[in-house]
Amino acid sequence: MSSSLLDLATLALIVSPTIATSSYDLIYKFDKSNFFQNFSFYSDPDPTNGFVQYLDYDIAHQAGLAKISSGNVYLGVDHTNTYTTGGRPSTRVMSNIHFDQGLLIADIAHMPGNACGTWPAFWTTGPNWPADGEIDIIEGINKQTATQVALHTLDSCDITTPASELAGELTATACSTDVGSGCTVQGTEGSFGDAFNELGGGVYAMELTSDAIKVWFFSRANIPNCIISGHPDTSAFGTPMAVFQGSCNFEKVFTNQQIIFNTDFCGDWAGHSYASSCSLSGGLSALSSCEAFVGANPSAFTETYWEIVSIALYQKGSAAVSSVAPTPTATSAPTTAPATAPPLTGSVLPTSSPVRSTPWTRPSSQPVAPSSGSGSGSGSTTNGSAARVSPAKTLVFLRELSL
Numbered sequence: 001m002s003s004s005l006l007d008l009a010t011l012a013l014i015v016s017p018t019i020a021t022s023s024y025d026l027i028y029k030f031d032k033s034n035f036f037q038n039f040s041f042y043s044d045p046d047p048t049n050g051f052v053q054y055l056d057y058d059i060a061h062q063a064g065l066a067k068i069s070s071g072n073v074y075l076g077v078d079h080t081n082t083y084t085t086g087g088r089p090s091t092r093v094m095s096n097i098h099f100d101q102g103l104l105i106a107d108i109a110h111m112p113g114n115a116c117g118t119w120p121a122f123w124t125t126g127p128n129w130p131a132d133g134e135i136d137i138i139e140g141i142n143k144q145t146a147t148q149v150a151l152h153t154l155d156s157c158d159i160t161t162p163a164s165e166l167a168g169e170l171t172a173t174a175c176s177t178d179v180g181s182g183c184t185v186q187g188t189e190g191s192f193g194d195a196f197n198e199l200g201g202g203v204y205a206m207e208l209t210s211d212a213i214k215v216w217f218f219s220r221a222n223i224p225n226c227i228i229s230g231h232p233d234t235s236a237f238g239t240p241m242a243v244f245q246g247s248c249n250f251e252k253v254f255t256n257q258q259i260i261f262n263t264d265f266c267g268d269w270a271g272h273s274y275a276s277s278c279s280l281s282g283g284l285s286a287l288s289s290c291e292a293f294v295g296a297n298p299s300a301f302t303e304t305y306w307e308i309v310s311i312a313l314y315q316k317g318s319a320a321v322s323s324v325a326p327t328p329t330a331t332s333a334p335t336t337a338p339a340t341a342p343p344l345t346g347s348v349l350p351t352s353s354p355v356r357s358t359p360w361t362r363p364s365s366q367p368v369a370p371s372s373g374s375g376s377g378s379g380s381t382t383n384g385s386a387a388r389v390s391p392a393k394t395l396v397f398l399r400e401l402s403l
């Protein structure tokens with residue numbers, strides 16, 4: 001090797017690690033130009049027992065529930081028809097890409113507003129739930145005005161973040177599904193529902209490293225310039241809304257994360273907690289009251305939609321190399337849009353229940369127990385075999401909710 005080449009090689013060794021560890025590089029960005037090609041629609045029964053029918057791309061698109069609107073990605077629910085059985089048609093999408101670590105930045109113009117029976121979520125999880133871990137970034141029910149950020153893990157993961165290090169409030173410290181319903185941070189006002197929308201929406205940033213998981217929320221008027229310019233620097237973000245650190249091997253318990261947006265109705269969380277902020281129908285249980293309301297009142301859900309400006313994943317140096325997108329592994333292939341999306345054909349939902357693109361049969365390996373309700377989350381199924389937790393855990397979860 002000539003001495004000048006050697007010098008170059010030496011220089012590269014000295015210089016590149018500095019560059020690699022100090023700044024985030026954009027790895028993927030999804031927006032109106034490619035979102036429907038890179039997110040798959042989930043149309044199997046809801047693993048969290050919601051009063052919902054998740055539509056595949058074709059039906060959702062025909063019904064006007066999956067489209068580009070005002071230059072943004074629109075993911076909605078049926079707000080014109082009534083339903084007595086089956087559930088209200090809605091959308092649930094999952095990124096085809098997976099990642100282990102990095103900084104996820106979601107610019108969201110509108111999220112489902114507050115309405116009785118709704119349970120929207122923006123979250124990540126991997127194909128093997130709960131072994132891959134779950135990170136609920138925006139999640140809440142009914143009339144909540146702040147998000148509840150939550151982690152769910154298989155292995156023990158205990159959070160000890162001092163209160164001074166986060167703007168939200170650490171409300172549960174044990175993340176493992178063996179122990180209960182996950183570790184949680186109650187977010188700050190304005191981070192969810194109508195309050196979020198009134199501020200013009202904003203940016204959520206979630207950083208997953210081997211040391212911690214942090215979540216920031218910036219309302220539209222307060223988005224840091226470094227995010228707007230596409231060079232996010234977390235040291236300029238200020239105090240995070242949520243910080244999870246402590247006795248937890250983050251690198252091991254959070255892997256293969258896929259990005260999910262969904263809007264559920266009733267089910268394990270919004271249904272069983274319906275009475276905490278919404279009225280029961282005479283003589284009916286919380287869950288039945290929820291389903292009756294959601295089925296009969298389409299006009300309550302005109303604000304129940306996500307409008308996503310963009311979602312971007314940034315990584316540092318070597319982490320970027322490991323995030324090659326594997327092929328999705330769903331057994332009943334989720335649908336994505338054709339590379340060229342067909343033109344909009346109006347918004348007429350089938351009058352009868354939408355037909356699923358593939359008949360669903362419970363895999364023999366799949367436990368029948370309902371999932372723990374905290375995640376929309378909690379029973380994610382990317383490989384078609386819904387991972388669920390035991391009834392005992394659901395009871396623990398429901399008991400905690402009623403405290």
Ligand SMILES: *[C@@H]1O[C@H](CO)[C@@H](O)[C@H](O)[C@H]1NC(C)=O
Pocket residue numbers: 028034037038096097325339
């Ligand atoms: C997004 O989808 C397009 C069309 O299928 C594909 O060419 C592209 O590689 C995908 N992007 C990523 C990051 O996977």
Ligand SMILES: *[C@@H]1O[C@H](CO)[C@@H](O)[C@H](O)[C@H]1NC(C)=O
Pocket residue numbers: 127128129130383384385386387
């Ligand atoms: C699907 O996921 C479940 C739950 O995580 C897991 O037990 C099962 O082995 C997976 N099946 C396949 C075919 O990957």
